[in-house]
Amino acid sequence: MSKFQRFGNPTKPRITNTNAKGTVIVDWKDVENLRRLMSPNGKILGRKRLSTSAREQRMLSQAIKRARFMALLPYTSATL
Incomplete structure (x- = not known):
């Protein structure tokens, strides 16, 4: 077993949404x-x-x- 998969694969966050045509949408207002x-x-x-x-x-x-x-988002980790 590889040391990188020792604890299983972590779930990855869903990044993008798609519209009816199938194009990818990333919205800057979705904080x-x-x-x-x-x-x-x-x-x-x-x-x-x-x-x-x-x-x-x-x-x-x-x-x-x-x-x-x-x-809408901080530049540093002070308020993240």
Whole structure:
């Protein structure tokens, strides 16, 4: 057994929603979901940890940065 799968696979948070056409939607106003995609220190989690595609990760990071700019999310872990 690999040491990385010793305790089982952790459940990964659902990142994106899709509309009727099947296109991916990441909304910067959805603070509760965006907060789950950040580390306790306030960093954006990586692609391997979230298992997202490159396009989804770019959309995700852009949404988090917009939410930070609009003061919906903190830049640091002080209030996370």
